Amino acid sequence: MADKTGIWLVGARGAVATTVAVGMTALQKRAVDRVGLVTELPMLRELPLASWDQLVVGGHELRRGNLVDGAAALARDNRLFTPELLAACREELVEIDSRIRPGIHFRGGDAAPAGQDATRRVESPRVGIERIKNDLLDFRQANNLGRVVVVLLASTEPETPRAALPDRWGDLRLTLETNAACVLRSSSLYAIAALELGHPLINFTPSLGSDCTAIGELALERGACHAGRDGKTGETLLKTVLAPMFAARNLEVMSWVGHNILGNADGRVLDHPEHKQAKLQSKDSALSKMLGYDPQSLVSIEYIKSLGDWKTAWDHVHFKGFLGTPMTLQFTWQGCDSALAAPLVIDLARLADHAARRGETGALTYLASFFKRPYGANNEDFFSQLGTLAEYVRGVLEGDPPRTGS
């Protein structure tokens, strides 16, 4: 396994991507330990995954700015990264920054990031896709890469109604020719570009990306694999661990309230109602599936500037025990969003790269434990999702043939 793999981050100067850039550099320099990386756990270390030195980071971004300043701002505002670490990584961050290309912007919603370059609006979706493909081809060639894993990390888009989407790739493809005909948004154009080139696609955002039947068909047609949707980093992770516990003890959840507050760019975008809607849908869908009934459920996300990247969630679970006795579990989660998400991005890039090397195609359903709304999986229980991953690893080690989507 001598060749190299690119990690192409869409939203390459956002907080998560910046943390990926700093983290990848720190790992390559052996300047940090492997805490937070799932692929470094005993279970997954058996797989022949790319080493740190085989991974090269690049990406698309709408905003101006540079990674060094962005990382310094993250460090200052969130007490994230030590100054020593930033100083040690400076040179490599400049290099990664030089591989960032201006992204495209297509129906991104009201809350698209300020400071974006208006010229990035595309004449047609197809034109945008071709620009992206050119950038990916350049990245591959310039860095002599065996393949490129494209990871969607840009801000949450408004929800696209599924009813508006054609079921067949042939039909959807036709809508790409004019702006008027196309209901897709940027995230899906990036996804189409990646998959048309046969590259693996990871959708770490709540946006649509490749999560529709027609784009799934494209992936299979090109022999590409993909996984997503919406990285499971904090409150939802806890939900998918705790709800099965209530179910396993036959304790009846009467209501589950979750309030999330955060102050990063992600939070600012979610302050726009149509963007928030997409996010809330992600966070809420799992509960009734895990419990087998539908308790009253409330999820809110609010932008609180002072918190920066520190997402704080308060969950209040009101449940009924034996003889109808009402009881309560409350938790408060105080997590640094980028530090939770970045290692999962690296994990997913390594696992998607591995899948592509093996010739796997279609939705990588065994990656469900990483996502809030896992592609093609109908299992919301975290430990059960982990079981699926463990089974996959066992299969690979025992020589199973690659899984191909249907």
Add this chain to the structure above:
Amino acid sequence: MADKTGIWLVGARGAVATTVAVGMTALQKRAVDRVGLVTELPMLRELPLASWDQLVVGGHELRRGNLVDGAAALARDNRLFTPELLAACREELVEIDSRIRPGIHFRGGDAAPAGQDATRRVESPRVGIERIKNDLLDFRQANNLGRVVVVLLASTEPETPRAALPDRWGDLRLTLETNAACVLRSSSLYAIAALELGHPLINFTPSLGSDCTAIGELALERGACHAGRDGKTGETLLKTVLAPMFAARNLEVMSWVGHNILGNADGRVLDHPEHKQAKLQSKDSALSKMLGYDPQSLVSIEYIKSLGDWKTAWDHVHFKGFLGTPMTLQFTWQGCDSALAAPLVIDLARLADHAARRGETGALTYLASFFKRPYGANNEDFFSQLGTLAEYVRGVLEGDPPRTGS
């Protein structure tokens, strides 16, 4: 399955046993739904378990008093049970009360319940055991029972050092002849009595009960089965769900602090240092096994009278994520101890009865998910313990022969 099974509660007028008595009656009358009962979940409903009408409750108790008054006090002080339910169950509670016999008291520690009948101190452990056996035989005969499941529910005893215990039943048995020679305490005498009669024994307390090699040998010798130790109802349940989550995400737990406050008799006993020690040991042992390393850990239990049966736990988990970023999870659990424990007691009695009918012997390790320190199991992870139970059920349904201990 026409015959009846007795549930013999040691500590039959304590809060948990009182709730079992009210709950069993309410279930027999179809006056409550099945919330809180694990054996009523789809997974376990396939097993041929005893129906509510086949179960008869009796027990031993040191304290005077009666179940009707005790239940009324529990209702008043803890806002547990509705007055309607108590009124409906009154007659049956009087009947159960009539089946309660004075218990024995042997080296119970400083905090043995006040008001106990001094005459219950026994001349020798063997004399105590024989008295218990007589009571069990009477119970069985008077109620025409196929078998009796003995469930230990009495107050936590001081820890007995394992080093002081002989490894062979033959040697231990000899020590039962004189008070001076015997290091066992009441809980183990009850366990020996049950097992010598071939009855299943459930140790729901943190006390030793049958949890030593020599008594395990006795169980096998008599073809009896047993399970325990210390019902997993609240904070520890959460720990065995959350710690595996941190492990699965490679998040490093730096410290885990758990403070428990409660105001019932169990709490009052734990206020005595030597009794508390036994309890804390139960609560703390699991963590490093689940994580694979040993974070700083602190568990406290304090008696706060005003809380009554409402155990409140505050846990503070300080963990390290990617790039060394420190983060925090806190939870507060407000649970009614008796309402959490009672249905598990009923579940365990039904499952142990089922095991005995099948001829299973020795430690029922597949019941690990019910306990803080599961007999014979080395798995602390709740969902993995549940997997073992599911596997057992599958085996039974597929016609596997009964498991016999080794």
Add this chain to the structure above:
Amino acid sequence: MADKTGIWLVGARGAVATTVAVGMTALQKRAVDRVGLVTELPMLRELPLASWDQLVVGGHELRRGNLVDGAAALARDNRLFTPELLAACREELVEIDSRIRPGIHFRGGDAAPAGQDATRRVESPRVGIERIKNDLLDFRQANNLGRVVVVLLASTEPETPRAALPDRWGDLRLTLETNAACVLRSSSLYAIAALELGHPLINFTPSLGSDCTAIGELALERGACHAGRDGKTGETLLKTVLAPMFAARNLEVMSWVGHNILGNADGRVLDHPEHKQAKLQSKDSALSKMLGYDPQSLVSIEYIKSLGDWKTAWDHVHFKGFLGTPMTLQFTWQGCDSALAAPLVIDLARLADHAARRGETGALTYLASFFKRPYGANNEDFFSQLGTLAEYVRGVLEGDPPRTGS
């Protein structure tokens, strides 16, 4: 002080009023202690307040039903009141119920209580006011009362824009003749009725009631006194205690987030956006006044059915200390809304009765500590508000002449 005083509750079968009825009865029977009653504190016990036996409860209500069933439902759903207490108070509750008259309904908003009697819609505001006055006169006569304190307890109405209200009573009065001309809602009609009769008026709700210049003028004209707005029972009470603490230590509050969840009728009404708006305004206005600057602030109230009368608030205060160090205070308040509000209603009725006896007129600003948006007071700090009350008591005891509004 031989004569009697009536307490007329508008919304007389709601949860708070029901608790007032049970509580007053229990106090008259000496069946409960005086916990929760501010007027029973040493500071206020010096005042010649009406004794329990001098107080007679009646009221208006739109909903059908009766107090006995309502109290039983409150007890069952919220584990409030013991069955013994309810049984002991049954007869008196029936009697109070017989004094409840059908209320009126005028522009009550979308969320006006279901089951209301449609015939209570009035032909004109003035007709409604006269009906109310007749009921009050009947109540006074039938029970031989020296005076009647009217207390508004009905569900929150939508906010009425102040700009739409005339400044002079003469002008406002004219608008009462036709439905079309009048922007007031029911709460203000009740207030006008009380004040026109010279009775004291307590506005315990977030609704407008008498809180406008013109109705204030009416009060002075008739020599009546009034106080309000929106009883300060839980989260806001804490806010007005904690915000001054941050101010006094020069700790800079960067953001204050408060999420309230509750499941009673009050909560159900607040689920309607226009009603909620009025409530949130109450809860939020105080913060910047107490701090002297305007931190980001968020308050939400959500209806969570399972909680019933148990209002749970989670507040997250993010503040900056020396050298810009960000720190956090979080609190969770679990209070039974009716049990918190009812004693304050009794306190306010006694204090308003006392004021009326003394001949005080206009806004009783020394009652600010009881309210979220105190009439005529510009002091939000709870302890400073208490200081004003203490000063008033001192003045009364030292023989100061009655305060009359200006």
Add this chain to the structure above:
Amino acid sequence: MADKTGIWLVGARGAVATTVAVGMTALQKRAVDRVGLVTELPMLRELPLASWDQLVVGGHELRRGNLVDGAAALARDNRLFTPELLAACREELVEIDSRIRPGIHFRGGDAAPAGQDATRRVESPRVGIERIKNDLLDFRQANNLGRVVVVLLASTEPETPRAALPDRWGDLRLTLETNAACVLRSSSLYAIAALELGHPLINFTPSLGSDCTAIGELALERGACHAGRDGKTGETLLKTVLAPMFAARNLEVMSWVGHNILGNADGRVLDHPEHKQAKLQSKDSALSKMLGYDPQSLVSIEYIKSLGDWKTAWDHVHFKGFLGTPMTLQFTWQGCDSALAAPLVIDLARLADHAARRGETGALTYLASFFKRPYGANNEDFFSQLGTLAEYVRGVLEGDPPRTGS
């Protein structure tokens, strides 16, 4: 007011003192705003307090090390101070460090800081006191200071039983001649040294310092002033704000549980039972005084290494409202201990300097709001303590003569 004032920190390289040194430097450079400084609030800014440039920092320390490294370690371990700030203050920190003299060690208890210089044990208490006085005189002379405020910041000592202390200074003084005769510990020797020189003394620690009748007599004799005991920075501050709220609403506190966890040197010392005892006494005494009765109360402090300087407190207040309804308030406080304490140290030094300039003597009881166990004050309520301070300021501004102790 042209002359300069020294601030002499006993425990000059501990976390609080280091933060004082960094903070004073930053204030002198106008590199930080005045958040956290009580003396910068409008109420106190009227007083003629020393400006930043008039203050010079020095101190005693047992441990080796230097302020620059200590500050860097604090920044790294606790995400306290930005690297930019530390870089800017470096030169001044070196200078302050050069003014630190080796302290003395006398009966400091088991947990006296490791790495201390054994030679600092003194031949007799009097010898130790004279050494301290020499250091203070040198400091004053070398820096041309008008006066020196001595601030005790060293680790908590074991409690000294009051019964063992003579009531008269004349008697206590005699015990200072031999180690055997003297029951005082280091903190009191420092206090005596300061007061014998007529310098103001601030006891910010839970240790005895000058808090006994005999040393109080010394202060008066020398015309010196002093204040203390145990800076009120976090959980106790909240307690003295919230308990009066419960009292003012006649809500009966049934139990108050406070668990504190922290990981700094202060925490490590408190892990030793005899040291912890002194601290707990400070934290607990106030409750029953504020409430007027004695609820069950529990306070714990535990050393949790990973938390560093971030003290986290969880308090659970169980209270009873109207009709006996039990309710709950919980709070979690996450504060950086040094950042909370340091500005108060600066405030107290300025206020004590001001008092000394005015010729005030004895216990400065108007400083009660700064302390957990205020010298000579019997008022525990925070806002009432603030009232005393406001009254003092008013008096000063109106030209009252200096207060002298009695």
